[in-house]
Amino acid sequence: MSATKNPVLITGGAGFIGSNLADRLASDGHDVLIYDALRRPGVERNLRWLQARHPSRISAVTADLRDEQALADAAKDAKAVFHLAAQVAVTTSMVDPIDDFEVNIRGTLSLLEAVRRHGRRTPVIFASTNKVYGDLADVALELVDDAYAPADPAMRAHGVSEARPLDFHTPYGCSKGAADQYVLDYARSFDLPTAVLRMSCIYGPRQMGTEDQGWVAHFLIRALNGEPITIYGDGRQVRDVLFAADAVQAYVSAWERIEQVKGRAFNLGGGAANAISLRQLIAHIEHLMGRKVEVGFGDWRAGDQRYYVSDTRAARDALGLAEPTDWKRGVALLADWLRVEKGGVPAPVPSPTVEAA
Numbered sequence: 446m447s448a449t450k451n452p453v454l455i456t457g458g459a460g461f462i463g464s465n466l467a468d469r470l471a472s473d474g475h476d477v478l479i480y481d482a483l484r485r486p487g488v489e490r491n492l493r494w495l496q497a498r499h500p501s502r503i504s505a506v507t508a509d510l511r512d513e514q515a516l517a518d519a520a521k522d523a524k525a526v527f528h529l530a531a532q533v534a535v536t537t538s539m540v541d542p543i544d545d546f547e548v549n550i551r552g553t554l555s556l557l558e559a560v561r562r563h564g565r566r567t568p569v570i571f572a573s574t575n576k577v578y579g580d581l582a583d584v585a586l587e588l589v590d591d592a593y594a595p596a597d598p599a600m601r602a603h604g605v606s607e608a609r610p611l612d613f614h615t616p617y618g619c620s621k622g623a624a625d626q627y628v629l630d631y632a633r634s635f636d637l638p639t640a641v642l643r644m645s646c647i648y649g650p651r652q653m654g655t656e657d658q659g660w661v662a663h664f665l666i667r668a669l670n671g672e673p674i675t676i677y678g679d680g681r682q683v684r685d686v687l688f689a690a691d692a693v694q695a696y697v698s699a700w701e702r703i704e705q706v707k708g709r710a711f712n713l714g715g716g717a718a719n720a721i722s723l724r725q726l727i728a729h730i731e732h733l734m735g736r737k738v739e740v741g742f743g744d745w746r747a748g749d750q751r752y753y754v755s756d757t758r759a760a761r762d763a764l765g766l767a768e769p770t771d772w773k774r775g776v777a778l779l780a781d782w783l784r785v786e787k788g789g790v791p792a793p794v795p796s797p798t799v800e801a802a
Contacts, residue, residue, distance in 0.1 A: 452478040454523035456510065456556065457530030459483060461652040461659065462572065464491040465689045466527060466696055471499035473697075479505040480519045481530065487653035494651075510552030517559040520567070525700050528556055528628075529572045531621065533658045535748055538617035549620035550627070557631050557639075566638055568703040570696055573625040573643040573710065578605060579612030581750050592683050592722035593752045604685065604717050604754035607643075607710055614748040625710065632708030640699045640706045645714025645755045648775065649689025650782040661686055661726065665780050668730050673739035677746045680724040685714040685754040688770035688778075698764035706763050714755030719772040729773055733780050 453470050457463045458479030467477045477499075483489050495503045508515035510530050520526060531549050532538065538545035553571070560567050585596040595601045613622040631637040646661060648654075654662030667674045695713050699706060721729075731738050760766060 451522055451524040452476040452504070453525045453527070454478050454480060454519055455527045455529060456480045456516075457528075457572075459488040459492040459495070459505070460485060460529060461491075461649075462647055462689065462692060463527070463529045464488075464495055464651050465649065466529075466693050467495055467503060468498065469690075469693045469697065471495070471502035475502070477503050478519060478523065479503065480508060480516070481505065482509045483507050485653070491651050510548050510555070513555045513559075516552070516555055517562075520556060520559040521563050523560075523567055526556065526560060526567060526569045527572075527696060527700075528553065528569060531572070531624075532617070534655075535576070535615050535617045535746065538615055538620065539747060542616035545616045545620050549617075550623050553624035554627055557627060557637070561631065561635050561637055566636070568700055569628060569631070569637060569639045570699045570703075571625065571628040571639065571641045573628075573641045574618075574621045575605070575643055575645050575712070575714070575750070575753050575755065576615070576618040576748065577611050577613060577622040577625055577643060578609050578750075578753070579614045579618065580748050581605070581752060584752060586752055588681065591681055591724055593681050594683070595752060602717060603758065604714075604720070604756040605712065606756035607712055607759055618748060629708055629710060638703045638707045640703060640708070641710035642695060642699065642713040642760075643710055643755075644687075644692070645712070645753060646684045646686045647689055647692045647714075648686055649692075649779055652689070652779070660723070661776065662779060662783070664723075664726060664730060665776070665783055668734060668738045669780070669783055673741055674727065675741045675743050676723050677743045678723075678749060678751070679742070680727070680740075681722050682749065682751045683720050683722050683754060685716055685720045685757075686772050686775070687713065687715040687719065688772075688775035691715075691766070691769045695760060695764055695766055698766065702764060709763070711760035711763065712755035712757060713760055714757060715769050715772060716757040717754055719769060720754040721772055726776070729776055730780070733777055
């Protein structure tokens, strides 16, 4: 436990987004308390990296979200809470929905209650997901340049907005969606300063991508290792991708502007300018590597959206966000970072302002 009074608490702080956020906050002069069960492969390495970079700023508690006492102890002195810890895979939720419920809903509610009980109106920023909008099966799509695109011109230009009705699919969608709504309601019912960021696909350094989560890094890791990539579906499904540093800025801005954005949910992603199909990503990886990548195809997975692109206008306006990193430059930066990591050399986090090779 941190001996520092009033640290920033990051649940899931040793994970991909959490470690990038912790690094940013510690670099900005904040003391950070990381709360993480350290179960995901690679997260212990992230934590060691953080503690080596910021020995006086980073402290950690190894505990599960379901440990209510440990969670309450971690939250009681926090000056802000970024809630990123979760069960993150749709596939895992289909195998064990009860565990998914306990982590994502009960864990979030326990955290909100811990914050509410100490009575200091501590800001809580929650990492939600685009899965709260369901599979978007009612959205009419067309094939454009080997990628799905909405037939509706406004949605094609801007993406899916926060006005889209919620439609939870799969146990994961239900648990994250319910947690999303609890966080928003605590602003309404208890005047807790909370905000929700419904994330699309975030990618960047410190991401240990798998088939279930972090597909941009997963594709790159497989390609760098000379291994085949499996696409579930036809590869024409489209997502908007956002570089990690840009996502971190959105979280920091939400904290800085919490009284103005209290009780609001924002779609967070790369937007229409950074919307790509899986096939387009693989083509760019092949360009970066100068060789073909072996690709196989599997069946569509439950709840998979053929198209999801965030309408980022509300987030950019309310949070004062700059233009996001161009996806081709960001993917090149991630590839460079992964190459260094693969070589066993401690890898610095690249800046998105650095030109890609």
